[in-house]
Amino acid sequence: MLKESIYHRPKNQFAYSCHDETVQIMLRTKHLDLNSVTLFYGDPFQFVDNRWVKTSVSMKVSGHDELFDYWLVRIKPPQKRLRYAFELIHNEEKLFFTEKGFCDFVHDDFSAYFCFPFYHKSDSFTAPTWVKETVWYQIFPDRFSNGTTTNDPATTLPWNSTEPTVTTIFGGDLKGVLKKLDYLVDLGITGIYFTPIFKANSNHKYDTIDYFEIDPQFGDKQTFKKLVEECHKKGIRIMLDAVFNHCGKNFLPFQDAILNRNASPYKDWFHFTENQIKEHHYETFSFEKSMPKLNTTNPEVKQYLIDVGQYWIKEFNIDGWRLDVANEVDHQFWREFRQAVKSVKKDVFLVGEVWHDALPWLEGEQFDSVMNYPLTNMLHRFFAYDEINAKQFEYELQSYMHQYPKPQYEMLFNIVGSHDTPRIINIAQMNKKRVKLIKVFQFSFLGTPSIYYGDEIGLTGDQDPGCRKCMVWEEDNQDQEMLTFMKKLIHLRKKYPIMANEGDFKLLAADANKNHLCYSRETKNQLLLVVMNKSAEKQSISLPIDIKNKTILDLWKSEEFAANSSSIDVTLEPYDFSFLLVRQ
Known part of the structure; x- marks a missing residue:
């Protein structure tokens, strides 16, 4: 038994409270090193005949990567208090693992056990429930639609007349979005994420001058209020982009500081x-x-930015904030910001821009979600770049799936491209079939998926500024086949919640040589199998599950059939996939 690989620590992803008064506990061990793990637990104050009362439950492997197995169990603490430890078995070898280390036998000295002092519902991760059902659409305002020329700056170029540069302006505005709402509804969108709309000098507006004013090139507050109201009528939520890490050089307080230096307030x-x-x-x-x-530790700065966060909720009823460069802002500011904006609107959605492991921001006191770039990177490396095979993808995904508590995964903002990355079709080397597989995974995985404007019609573009092209509205110049594909994919996710966040996710098979992948989403009543052939060869893939005498519905083809044998093979064309819903 490799003791060095055995790890547990209360809190974080290894022991956390859930809303149903249960606690989920995880143990990490070396891959294939243990035969079994048993959790012993009890209330630290419960005794019978002067002996401490404890009980036991077997743990199960919830997944594994190349190095580790992850053992999981969910229990309900007696009296909401908990002490616990682990019995580990490797062939004939047994060890008891507690907070104080290892010993050779199970003992009753609960003071050495790991401690979960008390179940407080307020400690459970809480995020807006509506988010789990939302399909987002990211809009870069200057490039989506020009609804009126009356607010165009003097330097505005004709729509899509040239490739974008870092300074070009094409006149996209809020009225343009208003005019295209029916398009978004038809696509299936239920949330819009706007990159910054506040007053700034650039076309991207990440150099804010006035946090309380909409940039005139996008319109005015009356137009924005109408946009929010119309979106809400159509079942679409609105999330704005807040840049609190930095401002623009023309922000008046900064200009005062530069002009008056040490005399400046x-x-x-x-x-x-x-x-x-x-x-x-x-x-x-x-x-x-x-x-x-x-300087977000400065009380005046802190209050100014908190006022900004509350103002746009109070006055315009927005539904969320995407928080730019969130990892470079101090944690205490985000704690206070969360409390302040949630006091105005309890279910406002807070998404941080964090490109790496984001657990310190996802413990329930700061953000509801982060932009899920670690997943984005994995999807690119497997489906687009061929940097890893299916087995390596499985290992990386399993490791990733044990980085956070499960409730956090349901809220993660899943993207495959944005204004900061090349277009997904460019990333996939112009291979539309690869793009489709990426989208299939994105829309059948835990979290809340986002589409970068134009990806649904095959818009191309390299790294910024190329990825910020004008939206194409002439149907003859749109990829209508891709648009139809995306509409169908969105429709299925919304019609079958098991594809979204209602079903547990499990990887079932990954073949390194043939590059096929199979995973499941499962509830008490349904089982969804997702099968992918990420190779240039036609393949027949055996499903690694017994579904004899079950009725199966092919969701994509709308065909139903019965499984007459224990095993079933699915034949897929190159870069093809299948959604199979099994009736339980």
Whole structure:
């Protein structure tokens, strides 16, 4: 038994409370090292005849990667208090694992056991329930639709007249979005994420000048209020982009600090030192001198930004905030920001831009979700770049699936492309079949999926600024076949909640040589099998599950058939897939 691989620590993803008064407990061990794991647990104050009362339950492997097995069990703590430890069996070898380490036998010294002091419902991860059913659509306002030329800046170019640069403006605005709402409804969209709409000098608006004003090139507050109201009537939520890590160089407090230096009442709003302010040196986003970094530990800055967060909810009834460069802002600010905006609208959705392991932001006191770039990267490497085979993808996905508690996965903002990445069709080397497989996975996985505007019609573009092209509205120039595909995929996810967040996810098979993949989504009443052939050869894939005498519905083809034998083979064309719903 390899003791060095055995790991557990209360809280985080290894022991957390759920809303049904249960606690989920996970143990990590070396892959294929143990035969069984048993959890012993009890209330630290419960005794009978002067002996501590404990009980036991077997744990099961919930998944494994190349190095580790992950053992899982969910229990209801007696009296909401819990002490627990693990009995580990490897062939004839037995070990008892507690907070104090290892011993050779199960004992009753509960003071050495791991401790879950008390179940508090308020400690359970809580996020807006509506998010789990939402299909998002990301809009870069200047490039989606020009609804009126009356607010076009003087430098505005004719729509789609040239390839975009870092400075070009094409005149997209809020009225343009209003005019295209029926298109979004027909697509199946139930949430819009806008990149920044506040007053700024650039076309992207991540250099905010005034957080309380809409940029004139996008319209006015009256138009925005009408847009939110119309979206809500059509069942579409609205999420805005807040840039609180930094501002634009023309933000008035920053200009005052630069002009008046140490005499400025705003000098502590930014990251100057005594010498730096004299020399105009200051911390920025990346090395962008036009984006000075805000000091969010300063009480005045903190209150200003909290006021911003509350204002757009109170006045316009927005439904969410996407928080830019969230990992570079101090955690305490986000804790206070969450409490403040949730006090105005309890179910407002908070999404942080974090490109890496985001557990420190997802413990229930800061964000409801993050932009799920780790998953994005895995999907690109497997489906688009061929950097990893199906087995390696399985290992990476299994490791990823045990990074966070399960409730957090249901809220993650799943993207495959954005304004910060090349277009998904470019990433897939212009192979539409690969794009479809990526979308199939995205829309049959836990979380809340997002479409970057234009991906549904095959819009192309390399890294910024190429990925920020104008939306194409002439149907003859749209990929209508891809649009039909996306409508159908969205429709299925909405019609069958098991495809979304109602079913547990499990990887069933991954073949490194043939590059096929099979996973399931399962509830008490239904089982969905997703089978993918990510190879250039036609394949017959045996499903690794007994479904004899079950009725199966092929969701994509709308065909129903009965399984007459214990095993069943699915024949798939190159880069093809199948959704099989098994009646339980």
